[in-house]
Amino acid sequence: MSxxxxxxxxxxxxxxxxxxxxxxxxxxxxxxxxxxFGLSVAPDAAAQGAQPGATPYDPREHYYGMGxxxxxxxxxxxxxxxxxxxxxxxxxxxxxxxxxxRYVIHDDDEVVVDSPNGGIDGFPESPSTTGVLRTFFVxxxxxxxANPPCVQVCPVGATFSTQDGVVLVDxxxxxxxxxxxxxxxxxxxxxxxxxxVAQKCTFCYHRITQGLQPACVEVCPTGARVFGEVxxxxxxxxxxxxxxxxxxLKPHLNTDxxxxxxxxxxxxx
Amino acid sequence: MGGPIIPRLLRAVPxxxxxxxxxxxxxxxxxxxxxxxxxxxxxxELGHYRAAAVGVIASQPTQYAGHAACEPCHAPIADKKSQxxxxxxxxxxxxxxxxxxxxxxxxxxxxxxxxxxxxPLCHGYNPSxxxxxxxxxxxxxxxVRPCITCHDPHDPTPPHPPESCAACHGEIARTKAVxxxxxxxxxxxxxxxxxxxxxxxxVRPTKPASREFCGxxxxxxxxxxxxxxxxxxxxxxxxxxxxxxxxxxxxxxxHPEAH
Numbered sequence: 001m002s003x004x005x006x007x008x009x010x011x012x013x014x015x016x017x018x019x020x021x022x023x024x025x026x027x028x029x030x031x032x033x034x035x036x037f038g039l040s041v042a043p044d045a046a047a048q049g050a051q052p053g054a055t056p057y058d059p060r061e062h063y064y065g066m067g068x069x070x071x072x073x074x075x076x077x078x079x080x081x082x083x084x085x086x087x088x089x090x091x092x093x094x095x096x097x098x099x100x101x102r103y104v105i106h107d108d109d110e111v112v113v114d115s116p117n118g119g120i121d122g123f124p125e126s127p128s129t130t131g132v133l134r135t136f137f138v139x140x141x142x143x144x145x146a147n148p149p150c151v152q153v154c155p156v157g158a159t160f161s162t163q164d165g166v167v168l169v170d171x172x173x174x175x176x177x178x179x180x181x182x183x184x185x186x187x188x189x190x191x192x193x194x195x196x197v198a199q200k201c202t203f204c205y206h207r208i209t210q211g212l213q214p215a216c217v218e219v220c221p222t223g224a225r226v227f228g229e230v231x232x233x234x235x236x237x238x239x240x241x242x243x244x245x246x247x248x249l250k251p252h253l254n255t256d257x258x259x260x261x262x263x264x265x266x267x268x269x
Numbered sequence: 270m271g272g273p274i275i276p277r278l279l280r281a282v283p284x285x286x287x288x289x290x291x292x293x294x295x296x297x298x299x300x301x302x303x304x305x306x307x308x309x310x311x312x313x314e315l316g317h318y319r320a321a322a323v324g325v326i327a328s329q330p331t332q333y334a335g336h337a338a339c340e341p342c343h344a345p346i347a348d349k350k351s352q353x354x355x356x357x358x359x360x361x362x363x364x365x366x367x368x369x370x371x372x373x374x375x376x377x378x379x380x381x382x383x384x385x386x387x388x389p390l391c392h393g394y395n396p397s398x399x400x401x402x403x404x405x406x407x408x409x410x411x412x413v414r415p416c417i418t419c420h421d422p423h424d425p426t427p428p429h430p431p432e433s434c435a436a437c438h439g440e441i442a443r444t445k446a447v448x449x450x451x452x453x454x455x456x457x458x459x460x461x462x463x464x465x466x467x468x469x470x471x472v473r474p475t476k477p478a479s480r481e482f483c484g485x486x487x488x489x490x491x492x493x494x495x496x497x498x499x500x501x502x503x504x505x506x507x508x509x510x511x512x513x514x515x516x517x518x519x520x521x522x523x524h525p526e527a528h
Contacts, residue, residue, distance in 0.1 A: 059323075074398045076391040078362050085366045086332045102397050122390050123397065135397040160318035170322035173309065206329035215333045215366075221358040221391060222402075 057209045062164040064203055065230040065258035066217070067240035068139055070265070072224035075100050075137035077119030079216035079225065084120075086204060086215035093117045095190045097201040098141035098216050102126075103268060105134045111267050138268050139225065141216070142167060142188035142201035143249060143257030150180035150189065150200075159198065165230070165258060166205055171197045185253050203227070230258055332366035335359075339367070342374070346423050353424040354403075363387070363422060388416040394439060401469040403437055434461075437469065441523050448524040452497050458482070458522065480507055483516040 083098045084091060093116075100119030104112040104126055116123065119137070126135065144167050151159050151167060158174040161167050169180075174197040181189045181198060189200045204214035208227070212218070217227040228237030237260075240246070244262035250269060251257075261268070279287065314320035336359040340347040343360075350356060361367055364379040382388075385407065394404040411419065420427065427436075434455045435442030445451060455461070459474040477483070486493040489504045511519070520526075 057327075071399050074391055074402055075395060078390070082333060082361075082366070087329075104397070122393065123395055126396060132396070136399070137397055157312065157317040157319075160316055160322075162323055163315065168323065168326055170319050170325075172325070173319055173322065202326060205323075205326050207331055207333075209327045210331070212331065212333075212335050218333050218335055219359055219362045221355075221362050223357050 059163040059209075062208075063230050063232075064165050064208060065144065065228065065237050065260065066141070066203070066214075067226035067228075067237050067244070067246065067260045067262065069224050069226070069240075069244065069262045070136055070138055070268075071263040072222045073100070073137040073139055074222055074224075075102060075119055075123055076221065077117075077122065078219045078221060079139055080118040081120045082215040082219040083201070086207075087202070089199070090193055092193075095193070095199075097188075097199065098139060101138045101140055103134075103136055103138060103265065104132055105265070105267050106131045107133045134265060136265065138261075138264075139216075140186065140188070141259065142184075142203075143186055143255065143259040144201075144203060146256035146258060147254060149183040149185065149253075149255060153179040153183040155179065162205075166203050166208075167200070168202055168205060169198050169200060171195065171199075174198050185250050185255065186257075331368050333361050334366075334368045334371040336361070338371045350423045353426065355423065355425055383415055383417055385413070385415050388420075388422075396440065401437065404439070405436075406439060445523045448526070449500075450523065450525060452500070453494075454496075457494065477522075478515065480514075480516055483522075 077100050080096055080099050083089060083096070087097060089095055089097055096118045098118075099115050101113050101115045102119070102123050104114075106112070108131065114123075123137075126132070144165060146161075146165065148159075148161060148167050151161055154160075155177060156173060156175055158170045159167065159180050160170070176191060176196040176198065178191055178198065181191060184200075189198050191197070192199045204212070204216075207214055213227050214225075217225045226236050226240045228235035228240070230237060232238060240262065241260060246260035246262050247264045248257040248260060282290075309319045309321070311320035312318065315323075339360045347360075350358075350360075363382055367377070367379050369377040370379050389405070389407045392404055394406045398404060416422075433442070438455075445453075455474075458477050461474040462472045464472040465474055484507045485491055486497070486502055487505055488507050491504075493500075493502055516522075
């Protein structure tokens with residue numbers, strides 16, 4: 001196409017006056033294939049995205065985080081159940097990408113934390129009924145730190161922060177050395193018992209890139225979990241952060257987590 | 270001119286340097302070849318990782334279709350649910366992941382939990398749950414009968430609004446039932462707006478804040494309500510009994526003798 005255009009320009013240069021119409025016709029002829037090509041390509045591009053008419057997903061336009069309102073969590077464990085179903089997480093009581101912890105704080109400052117099967121089967125009656133000062137549920141997951149220690153320690157570059165702020169594991173490249181599991185201060189990683197690779201919460205990356213909510217957010221019956229983009233005023237997460245006083249877990253470690261907790265007790269760690 | 274220059278240069282260089290150069294070139298070629306073979310194709314495109322892995326992770330199939338997928342086909346139920354207390358509860362919370370049902374509605378039928386075991390996962394009494402969340406004790410709340418005989422999960426408003434405060438505030442009711450205040454109705458001390466039954470957390474009952482309120486019964490010469498008039502009521506002189514403190518700082522009103 002560019003070759004056609006340059007030929008026409010040479011023609012114009014040789015005989016400028018009568019050939020303006022020919023030049024415009026040549027331009028139109030040169031542009032037509034591009035327009036047709038664009039029209040034929042556009043539906044394909046739309047078909048690849050989730051919503052018709054949506055532009056293809058560009059990770060540079062997003063930066064994800066999550067908000068959790070502890071006052072709204074009822075400890076039903078549906079998030080942990082949905083996570084296992086969505087991501088094919090091993091169905092045993094030791095491997096979770098997200099789970100719910102029950103905190104029982106006694107009046108002698110003793111803090112008891114338990115999470116039987118991640119909370120999926122509910123929580124049995126608390127062993128201590130007297131002397132309980134406060135008690136509540138805390139959902140936990142990977143904090144998708146902006147400064148992730150797990151990524152720093154990975155010797156092969158199998159775990160990484162994506163451009164949209166999600167910490168992922170490349171299962172084909174992971175050598176199963178478990179450095180990242182040791183390095184995570186939040187206990188959010190585990191070694192898959194069969195694949196022998198590290199696994200963790202992906203914010204349901206396959207869902208959020210299609211414009212869906214992560215499975216745990218989708219099923220949370222009380223709206224205790226809020227998913228959205230950090231630093232975009234229109235996002236539900238920024239609204240959550242405006243209307244709540246939010247904290248992060250273990251801020252002294254400078255991991256810069258992107259999971260924000262509202263109404264969090266000082267004893268939560 | 271370019272042809273003969275290389276043999277002339279080679280002759281000018283000493284033999285040991287020529288051999289060293291050959292070894293270097295072979296090593297370098299080996300290094301480049303090994304690097305090309307061992308480092309994955311897209312490694313380092315976006316950072317110190319395989320850029321292709323992002324696409325692999327993003328292509329994982331979804332299991333949960335999302336609540337928006339249910340509404341076009343199940344409009345009547347979606348409309349009913351959208352007006353009910355369960356409006357925030359996505360269909361797949363109870364019916365399980367249904368991406369397959371969306372693809373082929375006839376081949377994959379969603380399960381519906383109809384047993385008594387399921388609803389208490391959210392609504393069974395647990396002291397760790399936030400105050401005001403509707404909870405029942407599964408042992409004493411209409412035993413054995415499945416929840417759906419009285420409650421429609423798509424519009425779970427109880428057959429009638431809770432008549433007694435104990436329906437939600439069971440622990441307080443049980444404590445009060447064995448205390449000297451057992452005969453007093455909750456409304457003796459709390460003014461309850463009727464809207465509290467519908468939106469419990471938006472409209473909250475009042476709590477007595479002054480010493481004089483308790484003094485309506487417990488001051489010397491006070492006239493208590495008829496329901497407890499025949500009881501022997503402990504009397505305290507408000508002016509002398511720990512002035513400056515509010516009663517509930519020492520006495521728990523739902524169980525006044527406990528500490």
